[in-house]
Amino acid sequence: MHEMVVTENILNIATRHALHAGAKRVTDIHITIGQLSSIVDDSVQFYWDMISENTICQGATLHFSRIPATMVCLECGNEYKLNEDGLRPCPSCSSFHLKPKTGEEFFLDSIEIVK
Amino acid sequence: MRVQVVEKILNANDQVAGLNRVKLDEKRIFSINLMASPGSGKTSLILQTIQGLNARMQIGVIEGDTAPVTIDADKILAAGMPAVQVNTGGECHLDAVMIDHALNALPLGNLDLVIVENVGNLICPAAFNLGTHANVLIASVPEGDDKPYKYPNIYRGLDVLIINKIDLLPYVSFDMEYFQQGVELLNPGLVTFPISCKTGEGIEKWIDWLQLRVNQQKAG
Numbered sequence: 001m002h003e004m005v006v007t008e009n010i011l012n013i014a015t016r017h018a019l020h021a022g023a024k025r026v027t028d029i030h031i032t033i034g035q036l037s038s039i040v041d042d043s044v045q046f047y048w049d050m051i052s053e054n055t056i057c058q059g060a061t062l063h064f065s066r067i068p069a070t071m072v073c074l075e076c077g078n079e080y081k082l083n084e085d086g087l088r089p090c091p092s093c094s095s096f097h098l099k100p101k102t103g104e105e106f107f108l109d110s111i112e113i114v115k
Numbered sequence: 116m117r118v119q120v121v122e123k124i125l126n127a128n129d130q131v132a133g134l135n136r137v138k139l140d141e142k143r144i145f146s147i148n149l150m151a152s153p154g155s156g157k158t159s160l161i162l163q164t165i166q167g168l169n170a171r172m173q174i175g176v177i178e179g180d181t182a183p184v185t186i187d188a189d190k191i192l193a194a195g196m197p198a199v200q201v202n203t204g205g206e207c208h209l210d211a212v213m214i215d216h217a218l219n220a221l222p223l224g225n226l227d228l229v230i231v232e233n234v235g236n237l238i239c240p241a242a243f244n245l246g247t248h249a250n251v252l253i254a255s256v257p258e259g260d261d262k263p264y265k266y267p268n269i270y271r272g273l274d275v276l277i278i279n280k281i282d283l284l285p286y287v288s289f290d291m292e293y294f295q296q297g298v299e300l301l302n303p304g305l306v307t308f309p310i311s312c313k314t315g316e317g318i319e320k321w322i323d324w325l326q327l328r329v330n331q332q333k334a335g
Contacts, residue, residue: 018118107120
């Protein structure tokens with residue numbers, strides 16, 4: 001996918017917030033990724049080590065928090081977890097009218113800094 | 116010390132996309148982001164659309180490609196409409212900044228509709244908002260009936276689905292019911308147009324939809 005662009009965005013956001021907080025360096029970055037967002041953690045980590053060099057974020061550890069996908073049935077209101085086996089109708093009423101409730105998250109949650 | 120951030124990772128792209136939308140709305144131009152896998156008929160559909168609209172409106176086309184070629188843009192120019200070729204330099208998708216630059220190169224004052232032909236790819240374009248008004252996907256029959264199940268994210272964000280190459284249905288194994296069940300699971304009630312760019316079947320209904328949306332955007 002486009003992990004390079006994603007990694008650059010993580011660096012930009014973290015750097016902006018770190019400078020704003022008067023940080024000397026960033027030690028940890030916490031990223032939240034929903035199950036439905038197709039991002040490969042290992043690739044982000046790979047690019048991170050290259051592009052964070054000589055920045056305030058150099059050496060910072062990336063932490064990925066995965067949020068499972070939950071679907072809501074628009075017919076009966078049933079909520080259920082989406083398994084790895086992929087798409088299926090509502091297990092309660094067999095309806096096809098579903099909406100993801102969680103799993104689409106993709107944001108930088110927080111950073112840990114040293115002043 | 117912990118600093119709370121909570122910022123979307125593609126926030127910078129979303130902000131530029133918002134500005135693109137404002138620019139298009141100010142000129143009362145309707146715009147679509149046309150996505151599909153390579154070889155599904157994106158350029159063919161655009162050419163059919165230009166022909167079908169029969170000079171009833173002015174269409175600007177933004178052609179995204181990963182390689183520095185102008186094959187697609189040349190076809191649009193030959194059909195008599197302005198086109199801009201965007202070379203993504205190997206990137207797998209168009210982003211909002213590329214669209215901003217391309218819009219500046221189009222004669223927006225004369226246009227009613229902008230069609231963005233995204234890079235042929237079913238994964239990455241889904242994640243990058245361009246600021247266009249409608250996301251349109253072409254699924255072509257020879258690609259197979261399992262694509263909604265394998266590429267769910269692109270189907271979730273769609274406003275219109277076009278099923279192209281229906282003239283090939285007698286020759287390939289494509290279970291339309293299985294395909295449409297997958298689509299329904301991801302995007303209930305999605306507006307769908309089965310068409311053939313080769314025979315012209317179904318194109319008229321797509322053109323009618325487009326004309327309606329362009330008129331609505333003109334009326335404000």
